[in-house]
Amino acid sequence: MTKFIYRLKIGAVCLSTLQFFLGCSPSGQDGGLFLPEGFSSVVVIDSIAETIRHMDVTDDNILYAKLRNAHENASVIALKDTNGDGYSDIMERFGGKNQRAKWSYATAMRIYNGYIYYSSDLVVYRHKLKPGTLIPEGDAEIVMTDDHEHGKHEHIGKPIAFDNKGYMYVPFGAPSNACQDPKRTPGAPGLDPCPQLEDHGGIWRFDANKLNQTQKDGYKYASGIRSVVAMNWNPVDEELYVVMHGRDDLLRLWPNTFSPWQSAMLPSEEFMRVTEGSHFGWPYCYYDQMLGKKVLAPEYGGDGKIIGRCEEYDDPVIGFPGHWAPNDLIFYQGDAFPERYKNGAFITFHGSTNRAPYPQSGYFVGFVPFKNGKPSGEVEVFADGFAQVDPIVSVKDAVHRPMGLAVGPDGEMYISDSVKGKIWKVVFEGDKNTFGSAQLAQMEERKRLSHIRTPDKIADNLMKDDLVGGEHIYYQYCSACHQKDGGGAPGRFPPIVGTDWVTGDKERLIEVMLRGMEGSLKIGEEVYNGVMPQHSFLSDKEIAEVLTFIRSNFGNEASAVETEEVSTIRKTQEASGTPVEPIQVTTE
Known part of the structure; x- marks a missing residue:
């Protein structure tokens, strides 16, 4: 096996103005992220050419990551820090070319019951782990295959989650924006009832230990869920949670109903507590986080205010602003962070691409506190500075975009980037007994930046008035x-x-x-x-x-x-x- 050695460090000195806008950590650590006081970050690996999606970490501190653009002979990468300085000095790829994704939606990486489970676009694989060994032995096993025809492959990613009863959960994303016919055509109505909900637009439950399953071997657990990348099991209330990507194109498809500002802010990215049999209303409804309610989609006669049949469907626990692109979710169970983070939800907001004519938004890691198994506060900015620019006019202006999350055996957190394949490790070095609002004050200030705040309808509009x-x-x-x-x-x-x-x-x-x-x-x-x-x-x-x-x-x-x-x-x-x-x- 080829081994690659990295020893790249980022300078730790930051000027205060640049610190606020570009994201240098207040504690001056060399990871370059902006974090609450007492936290610091280091670079685990500076770049991985194929870039990565989700990650997980074994009890012996081996980090496994799913390669997004896998090359011919590898779809997974294993990273190991052998001398304790935080930087991975061993990096090995594995996974045969038969595991390559047909499209670049390879996503999942989770450790469960002594195996690493990971996915391409259409297949969930697993490899048996052997303690003390970096690369799993033997061939990968196929757990589940999406055997649908995928000539039209919207929302095809396969994130996975496991409960405490031996089940694996897999979303089958909706193959459209809003079940229109013809698809994405201005003014076209949605199909009613939407036939796509029969085998898409929901979460299916499978036996985590059974091989060679297809969708028909699973059980339709929940419906009305358009597209999911961020998904995990909450061990406190023992329920499944997802953060759904909301639909797009309110302005382009319905220019006489929605303004550019509404199209930038809506619909919500919905943080859902998914119970057996729940239905969240896609494509008939969407959640408006500013109104705090579900409203009827324009494809089904809505105008942004009408509720109608949407009273029948489940609401999210929180609605985030539109197009933030939630791409991973973990519930923190470690002991290394201050107590306020225990059992709370960390979410990577990969960042918008389609908020024009307003600045792009998201591009940070958020935290939602939980108490007694329920959200107990609004989203907080936990890690920022990935984009290294504000405002973000075009998506390629962002130097990095947060993607995956993982927690190591000592409670440290890992954050991955989808642009260059960078990985950070975040640790807490402050006093857990005194950590509170004062340490969070600088993070609250981050909410004033254009990639997080609600844009001003006039001042933040980047489109000139005189365009013809x-x-x-x-x-x-x-x-x-x-x-x-x-x-x-x-x-x-x-x-x-x-x-x-x-x-x-x-x-x-x-x-x-x-x-x-x-x-x-x-x-x-x-x-x-x-x-x-x-x-x-x-x-x-x-x-x-x-x-x-x-x-x-x-x-x-x-x-x-x-x-x-x-x-x-x-x-x-x-x-x-x-x-x-x-x-x-x-x-x-």
């Missing part, structure tokens, strides 16, 4: 995904900068606008899996203007698109008399 033509259309309908600078969002939305998809064949580009596109699109070395919705609701002139704008801006230099060119292709589509289907692309 293609530039105005781009910022209203396109920048939420492709970003203000055209740089896209890693793994989800491709850039419009320096790609033949934009500057090349005009007919193909017009087809993408009129039909939309689905699948795995590779540009350079990056694979993108976000769905491009069709924009046929725009007029021929508007499509020509926005395509001309992107072909002649962001460093692109290509010829204009004429209105007549769009009209010709649209008429050809309409004359065919067949339903317009999205263009299918694949990296294979």
